[in-house]
Amino acid sequence: MSRLGLFAILSMVIGVGQAVAATHPVPLDPKTDSAKCIECHGEKSKGKNVHSAIAMGCTSCHEVRVNRNITRVKLVATTTSGVCFTCHADKKASEIKGQVHAPAVRDCVKCHDPHQSDNKNQLLKPTSGETSKENICLTCHTKGMNVPQGGSRHAALDMGCETCHVTHKTGERGKREFDNHLTKDAPGLCLDCHDAKDASLQKAHQGQPFGTADCLTCHDPHQSKSPKLMQAFQHMPFEGRQCDACHSAPKDGKVVLTAADSKAVCVTCHAEKAEQIEKAKVQHPGAMGDCTTCHNPHAGKQPAFPTPNGVAACTSCHSDQAELQKTKAHLHQPAFQQGCATCHEPHGGENQHLLRAASTNALCLECHGPDPQPKKLEADHLVTIFNDKVKLPENYFQQVPTLPIKYGRGHPVEGHPVSDIMDLTDGNKVVKSINCLTCHQPHASAKDNLLVKDQEANGKFCETCHSTQAAPQPTTPKTGPKTTPTK
Structure with a gap:
C-alpha cells in the first residue's frame, strides 16, 4: 500500500475516534466519580427540569478512558439514542408498532437536552411560538408559517403544538390519531375548544348539523390559503356556499338531501361518471354503490376529495393492501402516499386490474421513464399525468427516480432489458418475457427497492434469472481389470 493510502486510512481512523470520544482537557483517573465531574460541569445538574439520570451519576451515560496519558470521555453506547434507550426502552422505534x-x-438529542433545560421534558426549546427560533417543532415543521395573503391560520397554534399533539404517541398504523400523534381524533379534539352549539358556528354551517361530522374533511387544522381554514380542494357547490343545491332544510337534527340518496344527488351533475361506471369493460364493484363511501361531498386535501384520504378510501375495502401498509417497511409512494387511484381507474376502465395503462411497463414508466413530462397546473400547485386524469402535488416528481431506459434496456444496469426479449429471427416470438413486475412488487416490500419476495438487491437475487450452471466435472478414464503380467 502506498504511503498516501496509508495516511488516508489513518486519518479516517483518527477522525472517527475523535468524533466518538473527545479528548478531555485535563487528565482524569479511569475511576473518576460524578462528584469530580460536577466540580467543572455543575451547570449540567441545575435547572428547572433536570434529567433524572443526573442523580444516577455521570458514568451511567459516560465513561472515562485513559490511553498513554490521553484522557477521553465517551458515551457508554455507540450512539446517543443507544444511551437513551438503556432507560427509555419504550421509546425504541424498532420495538414500536406504528408511525414513530x-x-x-x-436522534433523541435533536429535541431534548440530555442534562437539563428550562423547558418541560428537557426540550431544547418550547413547543409554542411563531418562528423556529422560539418553537422547537418549527425547526422541522413549517405548519402555520408563511400563510398566503387572504388565507387563514389556526389560533390553536399560538397555544402550542402540544395542545393537539403528543409527540411520542403511537398506535395502529393508518389511523389518523396515531399517525399524526394527536391527543385524540376529530371531532372530539376540535370540540374540546369549539362548542357545536355556538350560534356563530351554526350560522357558518347554514343550520346544517355538524356536531358529529369529521371537521378535518372540510378544514385544515393548521393553515389554509382560504378563509376559515378551508381545505385546499373544495367541491364547487360547497365552495360557492350553495348548500341548497344538495341539501334541504335539516329535519329532527338530521341531514336531508334534495334527492332520494347521495348517489342520485351526485349524478345530477356527474352523469358522465355514472355512465363510465355502468359501461366500463372492467368494472369496479365499489364504484357502483354510494358515492360518499369514497368521496367527501364537501372538500378534501386531495383532488376529487377521497375520504378520509386517497389511501384509506381504498384500503377500507382492500384489506390485503391495508395489511401491507401495517406490516411492510417500504411502501410505494403512489400507492400509500397519494392513493391507489394514481395507478388504478377507480370508476372502471379498459385494462386488467383497472390499471390506467394497457401494460405494466407503460404504467410504471409514466413516472419512472427517462423523460416524464407531467403537465403543470401552477395556480393549483399540481402536476398531472395519464392525460390529465391524475393530479399530484407539484413536488411529487422530486421523490421519483427516473430510469435511463432506451430501446427497452438500461435498468438496473446499462444494457439490461426491462421488456420482453424477442427472437432475432422472428420478431413476433418472445424468447424471455420481462416487465417491471419481474423484479419489483407494485405496492410494498420488507426491503427497499420493492424487490419481489422481499429480497435484497444482491447477486443472489440476480441468480433468480441468471442462474450459474455447475461446471461439468472431469471424468476419470475407465480402466480394465488388473491383470498379472506374464513372464
Whole structure:
C-alpha cells in the first residue's frame, strides 16, 4: 500500500475516534466519580427540569478512558439514542408498532437536552411560538408559517403544538390519531375548544348539523390559503356556499338531501361518471354503490376529495393492501402516499386490474421513464399525468427516480432489458418475457427497492434469472481389470 493510502486510512481512523470520544482537557483517573465531574460541569445538574439520570451519576451515560496519558470521555453506547434507550426502552422505534416521530427513531438529542433545560421534558426549546427560533417543532415543521395573503391560520397554534399533539404517541398504523400523534381524533379534539352549539358556528354551517361530522374533511387544522381554514380542494357547490343545491332544510337534527340518496344527488351533475361506471369493460364493484363511501361531498386535501384520504378510501375495502401498509417497511409512494387511484381507474376502465395503462411497463414508466413530462397546473400547485386524469402535488416528481431506459434496456444496469426479449429471427416470438413486475412488487416490500419476495438487491437475487450452471466435472478414464503380467 502506498504511503498516501496509508495516511488516508489513518486519518479516517483518527477522525472517527475523535468524533466518538473527545479528548478531555485535563487528565482524569479511569475511576473518576460524578462528584469530580460536577466540580467543572455543575451547570449540567441545575435547572428547572433536570434529567433524572443526573442523580444516577455521570458514568451511567459516560465513561472515562485513559490511553498513554490521553484522557477521553465517551458515551457508554455507540450512539446517543443507544444511551437513551438503556432507560427509555419504550421509546425504541424498532420495538414500536406504528408511525414513530422521525427524530425519535435515532436522534433523541435533536429535541431534548440530555442534562437539563428550562423547558418541560428537557426540550431544547418550547413547543409554542411563531418562528423556529422560539418553537422547537418549527425547526422541522413549517405548519402555520408563511400563510398566503387572504388565507387563514389556526389560533390553536399560538397555544402550542402540544395542545393537539403528543409527540411520542403511537398506535395502529393508518389511523389518523396515531399517525399524526394527536391527543385524540376529530371531532372530539376540535370540540374540546369549539362548542357545536355556538350560534356563530351554526350560522357558518347554514343550520346544517355538524356536531358529529369529521371537521378535518372540510378544514385544515393548521393553515389554509382560504378563509376559515378551508381545505385546499373544495367541491364547487360547497365552495360557492350553495348548500341548497344538495341539501334541504335539516329535519329532527338530521341531514336531508334534495334527492332520494347521495348517489342520485351526485349524478345530477356527474352523469358522465355514472355512465363510465355502468359501461366500463372492467368494472369496479365499489364504484357502483354510494358515492360518499369514497368521496367527501364537501372538500378534501386531495383532488376529487377521497375520504378520509386517497389511501384509506381504498384500503377500507382492500384489506390485503391495508395489511401491507401495517406490516411492510417500504411502501410505494403512489400507492400509500397519494392513493391507489394514481395507478388504478377507480370508476372502471379498459385494462386488467383497472390499471390506467394497457401494460405494466407503460404504467410504471409514466413516472419512472427517462423523460416524464407531467403537465403543470401552477395556480393549483399540481402536476398531472395519464392525460390529465391524475393530479399530484407539484413536488411529487422530486421523490421519483427516473430510469435511463432506451430501446427497452438500461435498468438496473446499462444494457439490461426491462421488456420482453424477442427472437432475432422472428420478431413476433418472445424468447424471455420481462416487465417491471419481474423484479419489483407494485405496492410494498420488507426491503427497499420493492424487490419481489422481499429480497435484497444482491447477486443472489440476480441468480433468480441468471442462474450459474455447475461446471461439468472431469471424468476419470475407465480402466480394465488388473491383470498379472506374464513372464
